[in-house]
Amino acid sequence: xxxxxxxxxxxxxxxxxxxxxxxxxxxxxxxxxxxxxxxxxxxxxxxxxxxxxxxxxxxxxxxxxxxxxxxxxxxxxxxxxxxxxxxxxxxxxxxxxxxxxxxxxxxxxxxxxxxxxxxxxxxxxxxxxxxxxxxxxxxxxxxxxxxxxxxxxxxxxxxxxxxxxxxxxxxxxxxxxxxxxxxxxxxxx
Numbered sequence: 001x002x003x004x005x006x007x008x009x010x011x012x013x014x015x016x017x018x019x020x021x022x023x024x025x026x027x028x029x030x031x032x033x034x035x036x037x038x039x040x041x042x043x044x045x046x047x048x049x050x051x052x053x054x055x056x057x058x059x060x061x062x063x064x065x066x067x068x069x070x071x072x073x074x075x076x077x078x079x080x081x082x083x084x085x086x087x088x089x090x091x092x093x094x095x096x097x098x099x100x101x102x103x104x105x106x107x108x109x110x111x112x113x114x115x116x117x118x119x120x121x122x123x124x125x126x127x128x129x130x131x132x133x134x135x136x137x138x139x140x141x142x143x144x145x146x147x148x149x150x151x152x153x154x155x156x157x158x159x160x161x162x163x164x165x166x167x168x169x170x171x172x173x174x175x176x177x178x179x180x181x182x183x184x185x186x187x188x189x
Contacts, residue, residue, distance in 0.1 A: 011042035012049075033102045034119030040142055044101045051077070055093040080104060081147040106131065107141035109153050115161075117175035125161070132156040 014022060026041050035041060051073075058069045070090055077083040082100045083092055102108065107122045110131055116122035125131055126141045133145070134152040145153065155162040161169060 011039060011046045013042060029098065029102065032119075033105065034107055034123050034141075036123075036141075041098070043142070045098055048096060048098060048101050051096070052094055055090045059090055079146055079148070080144060081150070101144070104144045105141065106133070106138060106143040106145055106153070109145050109150065113153055114172065114176040115153070115155065117172045130156055130159040130161050132159075 016022070026038055029035065029041055030038070054069075054073055058066055058073060061069060073090070073093060074083065074088055077093055077096075078085065078087075081104055082096055106126060107119065110116050110122035110125060111119050115131065116125055123141045127139055129137050129139050131138060132154060133143075133149050135157060137156050160166055163169075
């Protein structure tokens with residue numbers, strides 16, 4: 001019989017599929033952020049366009065409705081981490097780019113924290129369930145990390161990478177510099 005719910009795509013495809021400029025831009029993003037395919041870009045672009053659409057709808061509302069709706073949208077964007085604490089206007093949301101969203105991906109955070117030596121290795125570690133957020137294993141590289149979860153990204157408790165003497169951790173430390181935990185310990189001493 002199958003699943004009774006209706007599955008919907010989470011992205012919209014570009015209207016002009018063979019646009020050379022768009023293809024080159026997407027190819028750079030795929031390489032820079034280690035994406036698997038163009039669908040990941042399209043999904044993040046759709047997410048961003050929905051957020052911008054909400055901002056445009058808020059600007060069209062009356063003043064009473066606008067204040068409350070703007071606060072909700074800005075708080076959501078700040079919780080996600082795409083807006084800084086000082087940015088509070090709809091114009092800031094309308095100026096967001098695809099890179100702002102891609103920088104919030106778990107795959108990017110694993111690389112930035114020095115848990116992997118390359119963006120491709122970061123993706124592999126996530127899909128092989130070596131990465132956890134606050135002790136909860138996350139196996140989706142495209143997971144958008146909230147502002148409150150940034151410091152909670154680490155190796156999973158049962159992962160072999162969790163041991164300090166793992167040979168790959170030594171290679172990662174050589175490639176990325178000292179691990180964040182060692183830097184904090186050195187700063188305390």
